[in-house]
Structures are given as structure tokens and as C-alpha cells.
Amino acid sequence: MHRGTASLADSVPIENQNSESRRNVAIIAHVDHGKTTLVDGLLRQTGLFRSGQEIAERVMDSGDLERERGITILSKSTQIEYEGTHISLVDTPGHADFGGEVERVLGMVDGVLLLVDAVEGVMPQTRFVVAKALEHGLRPILVINKIDRPEQRANEVLDEVFDLLVELGASDHQLDFPVVYASGANGYASLEATTPGEDLRPLLKTLIRETPPPPCDPDGPLQFQAVTLGWDTFLGRLVIGRVERGNLTRGEVVTRVTRTGKSEPFRITKLFGTEGLSRIERESARAGEIVILAGIDSIEVGDTICAKDFLDPLPRIEIDPPTIRIAFSANSSPFAGKEGQFLTSRQIGDRLDREALSNVSIQIEHTANLDQFQVAARGELQLAILMETMRREGYEFSVSRPEIIEREIDGKICEPVEDVVAEVPETLSGVVLDKLSGRRGVLKSMNTRDSRTQLTFVVPSRGLFGYRGVFLSDTRGEGLLYRTVRGYEPISAPPPRRQLGALVATDTGQATPYAIFNIQERATLFVPPGENIYKGQIVGENSRVGDMNVNLIKAKKLTNIRAAGKDDNTLITPHRSVTLERALEWLEDDELLEVTPKSIRLRKKIINSDRRKG
Numbered sequence: 001m002h003r004g005t006a007s008l009a010d011s012v013p014i015e016n017q018n019s020e021s022r023r024n025v026a027i028i029a030h031v032d033h034g035k036t037t038l039v040d041g042l043l044r045q046t047g048l049f050r051s052g053q054e055i056a057e058r059v060m061d062s063g064d065l066e067r068e069r070g071i072t073i074l075s076k077s078t079q080i081e082y083e084g085t086h087i088s089l090v091d092t093p094g095h096a097d098f099g100g101e102v103e104r105v106l107g108m109v110d111g112v113l114l115l116v117d118a119v120e121g122v123m124p125q126t127r128f129v130v131a132k133a134l135e136h137g138l139r140p141i142l143v144i145n146k147i148d149r150p151e152q153r154a155n156e157v158l159d160e161v162f163d164l165l166v167e168l169g170a171s172d173h174q175l176d177f178p179v180v181y182a183s184g185a186n187g188y189a190s191l192e193a194t195t196p197g198e199d200l201r202p203l204l205k206t207l208i209r210e211t212p213p214p215p216c217d218p219d220g221p222l223q224f225q226a227v228t229l230g231w232d233t234f235l236g237r238l239v240i241g242r243v244e245r246g247n248l249t250r251g252e253v254v255t256r257v258t259r260t261g262k263s264e265p266f267r268i269t270k271l272f273g274t275e276g277l278s279r280i281e282r283e284s285a286r287a288g289e290i291v292i293l294a295g296i297d298s299i300e301v302g303d304t305i306c307a308k309d310f311l312d313p314l315p316r317i318e319i320d321p322p323t324i325r326i327a328f329s330a331n332s333s334p335f336a337g338k339e340g341q342f343l344t345s346r347q348i349g350d351r352l353d354r355e356a357l358s359n360v361s362i363q364i365e366h367t368a369n370l371d372q373f374q375v376a377a378r379g380e381l382q383l384a385i386l387m388e389t390m391r392r393e394g395y396e397f398s399v400s401r402p403e404i405i406e407r408e409i410d411g412k413i414c415e416p417v418e419d420v421v422a423e424v425p426e427t428l429s430g431v432v433l434d435k436l437s438g439r440r441g442v443l444k445s446m447n448t449r450d451s452r453t454q455l456t457f458v459v460p461s462r463g464l465f466g467y468r469g470v471f472l473s474d475t476r477g478e479g480l481l482y483r484t485v486r487g488y489e490p491i492s493a494p495p496p497r498r499q500l501g502a503l504v505a506t507d508t509g510q511a512t513p514y515a516i517f518n519i520q521e522r523a524t525l526f527v528p529p530g531e532n533i534y535k536g537q538i539v540g541e542n543s544r545v546g547d548m549n550v551n552l553i554k555a556k557k558l559t560n561i562r563a564a565g566k567d568d569n570t571l572i573t574p575h576r577s578v579t580l581e582r583a584l585e586w587l588e589d590d591e592l593l594e595v596t597p598k599s600i601r602l603r604k605k606i607i608n609s610d611r612r613k614g
């Protein structure tokens with residue numbers, strides 16, 4: 001099974017190494033600052049891509065949705081070897097909704113590479129990941145990345161990071177962090193901002209020198225915490241984590257300790273380490289190593305695996321609570337059951353429960369209504385990814401409008417508030433300022449460089465509901481918007497409502513070009529001509545306040561009306577297709593989002609227009 005390269009073939013078997021020659025490091029940063037690309041560079045540098053081997057970009061982004069969207073969703077680890085030191089690298093997501101993925105892996109590393117883009121500098125999620133690293137007592141190695149960019153401003157970025165650490169209460173030791181300047185994409189690093197390096201060795205050397213080896217007691221009784229769960233068709237459930245104490249041996253009987261303190265013995269049937277992109281079978285692993293084991297199906301992230309005669313569970317993994325909640329139920333639309341494979345509430349509930357076992361930042365509440373499940377998460381994107389994953393697996397369901405989760409702090413009801421950074425062409429800064437101020441945003445700073453303006457705000461999560469769509473259209477796709485939950489503050493005002501009404505179909509049938517043509521001046525359509533629609537379905541957005549009922553299947557003889565793209569004589573405006581993220585932001589309380597493997601439709605909860613008010 002060994003698929004390593006020459007440099008690895010000569011090395012000492014991993015089993016025989018002591019913890020001095022081992023480092024466990026997580027790579028953390030704001031979204032897009034280059035974490036996954038840097039891992040490619042490090043794999044290449046240490047020879048784990050064989051020469052001539054065709055490798056995809058960003059190999060750690062191995063999930064389908066990660067590849068399609070070009071973002072990291074799950075934390076994943078790989079191992080490289082450099083001059084006799086084995087380094088486990090944990091790549092983490094930078095998007096705020098997946099912050100729980102960063103939190104859950106920090107317990108198994110002894111150092112972090114904090115990447116900061118040499119142009120963008122400190123961003124909201126930089127602050128979040130630094131705060132979490134400091135809480136874990138870690139001292140970051142600052143990697144000012146993308147130093148190849150001509151507009152780089154490494155010196156200012158270094159000051160920004162220093163100020164951030166001071167603000168977050170870092171210790172003197174943490175403030176004395178090492179700095180490396182790098183270009184992950186070009187595969188070089190340097191200790192000087194002004195001299196580009198030749199390769200990534202300066203970074204590897206700094207990493208090995210500045211990261212402590214894992215604390216390690218190989219002779220004590222076994223302790224191993226499940227940090228990630230995976231699945232393999234042949235092996236079943238895979239459990240990934242770090243051996244905190246003692247040894248793990250294949251074939252050994254060990255005990256799992258659950259959240260409630262219950263214990264369950266099982267036999268370790270397989271044990272693996274990772275080398276580059278391959279899984280390497282192992283006989284044993286010792287304290288300090290990150291490994292994968294099989295042999296137990298029912299396990300939850302945070303459970304400890306202990307020696308069978310010495311139960312000593314580690315503290316559960318603590319992460320920030322979810323901020324939004326949504327209700328999942330079986331699809332009850334007139335088109336229900338036509339496109340999905342798993343339809344019943346029971347199937348949906350089981351699938352959601354399974355998600356919560358492996359995804360620490362998702363919580364499922366079964367409600368008094370047996371057909372409805374409240375799913376709590378860290379943001380709309382996280383929910384959209386869960387929904388997309390389920391529909392690809394064949395599930396069909398409906399969801400309600402997300403709601404913000406309030407918390408009581410010191411007797412006061414509080415709501416989450418977020419750090420928001422909008423980066424837009426200078427001429428558009430006014431409209432962003434107006435709209436966010438109108439949503440209870442407080443402007444913190446505003447800087448213009450090279451005719452791009454960066455505005456930073458603190459805004460309640462509630463106020464941001466539905467804002468992304470508004471921002472995209474206000475900035476015509478030329479703006480960037482980042483948000484990260486910062487904390488909780490007492491509630492100050494009710495949430496804003498959607499400004500524009502829904503266009504609701506009064507009849508079931510096929511949407512006709514004629515009917516669409518007649519309404520398109522007054523609404524933005526969500527469906528193209530020819531689409532099957534049902535009574536009560538939301539087929540567009542009204543251009544005004546208030547809902548509008550419309551007969552979209554009305555036919556009349558077609559003379560000059562043709563579908564878009566067929567002819568110069570285009571009369572039908574292309575429709576705006578419904579995406580999961582935009583739909584979640586758009587929904588109102590009396591509406592539902594219907595999700596099937598083939599379709600995403602919006603509808604009114606009450607199908608009959610005469611029974612709906614307004």
C-alpha cells in the first residue's frame with residue numbers, strides 16, 4: 001500500500017520515531033488567503049507529488065462541492081516529511097460558516113500557520129481564527145502570503161496582525177511570533193519581505209524550529225479523541241484524531257466513552273496513517289500521532305477512546321454555538337414525491353441525526369411536531385451545503401425561513417452581531433453605507449486604495465438577512481462581502497422584512513411565454529416558459545411591496561413572442577434561477593423552500609390563495 005517517494009522510502013518507519021521528530025500544525029486564515037494552495041506547494045516541495053505526476057490544483061479540496069465552489073468546507077489532514085521530521089498539516093476552511101471546523105481541530109495541533117494575504121491584510125475571519133488559536137494557547141507563525149502580488153503591503157499587514165494580537169490579549173510569548181513571507185502558488189518563502197525565496201524550505205525550517213513537538217506520554221494508558229468521522233464502503237466508519245497518550249495497536253480491544261459517560265468496548269480492525277495523498281496501513285501508533293482507525297460504527301465527534309481497563313475521557317470539544325435555525329420537514333407540495341428517493345420525515349430525521357454526529361457545529365432538535373426537525377447551524381452557506389449534499393444523495397424535503405438564535409446573557413436577550421467587510425469600487429461605497437446603516441450597521445472604518453474602498457461595519461446578524469442579494473445587485477458583482485460572527489449584544493430592533501412581494505401562481509400547469517411576457521414588466525420571473533408549476537408556487541419576485549397572484553399558464557396564440565436566445569427578436573427576459581443560498585435569504589415566514597434532487601422551488605405554505613391573507 002506504500003505509495004511514497006524515494007525520499008520517504010529511505011526514512012525511519014514511523015512507528016519507531018519519537019515525538020521530537022513530529023510536528024502537528026493547522027493552517028488557518030480568512031477565506032481565500034491561500035491555505036489549500038500552500039498545502040499543494042508543501043506537498044510538492046517535500047516530494048510527495050511524484051515528478052511527472054499529473055496533480056490537480058488544491059488537492060486537499062477533495063469533496064465534490066469543494067471542487068465545484070473552489071472553497072474548503074471540511075478540515076482535512078495530510079502528512080509530509082522534511083529532513084527527518086514528520087509534519088501533519090491540517091488544512092482548514094476560511095469561510096465563517098465553517099468556523100466550527102477550525103475550532104474542532106485546534107485541540108490536536110501544537111502550532112498554527114496563520115496565513116494573511118499580503119494585500120487584503122487582516123479580515124474578519126482572520127480575527128476569529130486568531131482568537132481561537134490564542135484560546136488554545138497556541139503561538140502563531142505568521143505567513144504573509146501572496147507576496148508575489150504587485151500591490152503587496154507586507155509591512156502594514158505585519159503591523160495589522162500585531163495590533164490584532166494585542167487587542168485579543170495575546171501573551172508576550174505569543175506576540176513574539178515568527179514571520180515568513182511566502183507565495184504558496186509560486187512555491188517559495190523567505191524571511192525577508194523584500195527578497196523572494198527560491199523554494200518553501202525557509203517556511204518548513206521555521207515551522208520545525210518554532211512548533212513544539214506534541215506532548216507525549218507513550219507509556220500511559222491510551223487516550224484518543226475522535227475529531228473527524230469519515231466513511232469507507234469497505235471499512236465502514238473511519239475515526240480520525242490524535243493519540244493523546246499511550247499507544248494504539250491494530251487488533252486491540254479498546255473502549256469508547258460517550259457524551260453521557262457510557263462505555264462501549266470494540267476491536268480496532270484497521271489503523272492508518274497518511275502520507276501525502278495516500279492512506280498507509282499501520283500496525284500501531286503512539287502518542288502525538290494523528291491517525292485513522294476503523295472498527296466502530298456508532299461514534300460521535302468528541303468521544304474518547306480509552307484503554308479498556310482505564311476509562312479517562314478527555315473534555316468534549318467546545319465550539320461556538322450555532323447562530324441560525326431552520327425547520328426541515330417532509331415535502332408536502334403538490335409535486336411532492338416525484339423526484340426524490342428518500343421522502344419520509346423518518347428518513348429525513350435519520351439523515352439529519354447522522355449529520356450531527358460528525359458535524360460538530362450542526363445541532364438537530366426533534367420538536368413536539370414529529371414531522372419537523374429544527375436544524376441549527378452557523379450560517380446560510382453551511383445550511384445550503386447540507387441541503388445540497390442531501391439532495392444529491394436523493395433526499396426530498398422542505399425548509400422554512402431561517403431564524404436567528406437568541407441567547408440570554410446576564411438576564412438580557414441577546415442576538416449575534418457580525419464583523420462585516422465590504423470591498424467595492426469607490427463609486428459604490430455610498431450605496432453600501434446607506435443600505436448597511438439602514439440595517440442597523442455601525443461603520444467602523446473606511447479606506448480607499450487604488451479606487452477600491454473597504455468599509456468595515458458591525459451589524460446584527462438579523463439586519464444582514466437577505467443583504468447578500470441586495471449587495472450583489474447594488475455592486476453589479478464587483479464587490480466582495482465578508483462576515484464573521486463577533487459576539488452577542490442585547491436585541492435592539494425587530495428584523496427587517498423583505499422589501500418586495502412574491503409573485504404567486506394561481507393555477508397548476510405549464511408556464512406559457514404569453515403569460516410570462518405579460519407579467520415580466522412588473523416582476524422578476526423565477527421560472528422559464530414551459531416549466532411545470534403549481535398553484536401556490538412562487539414563480540417570481542414582484543417589483544413592488546406585497547404579493548401578487550398571477551395566472552402563469554394562460555395561453556393565447558403566439559405570434560411574435562419567442563423564448564430568449566432563439567432569435568434577435570428576443571422578448572422574454574431570462575429568468576432568475578432559484579439557488580439555495582439566495583432562496584434561504586429571500587424566504588418569508590409564510591413561505592417554504594422545496595428541495596428535491598432535480599428542483600428547487602419556492603412556495604407559499606398555504607396553497608389556496610383565498611385562505612392566505614393579504
Ligand SMILES: Nc1nc2c(ncn2[C@@H]2O[C@H](COP(=O)(O)OP(=O)(O)OP(=O)(O)O)[C@@H](O)[C@H]2O)c(=O)[nH]1
Nearest residue numbers: 031032033034035036037071072094146183184185
Ligand atoms: N497571487 C497569488 N494567488 C494565490 C496564492 N495562493 C493562492 N492564490 C489564489 O488565491 C485563491 C484562493 O486560494 P485557496 O488556496 O483556495 O485559498 P484557501 O485559503 O484555501 O480558501 P478557503 O479554504 O476557501 O478559505 C485562488 O484563486 C488561488 O489561486 C499566491 O501565493 N499568490
Ligand SMILES: [Mg+2]
Nearest residue numbers: 035036071072
Ligand atoms: Mg482552502
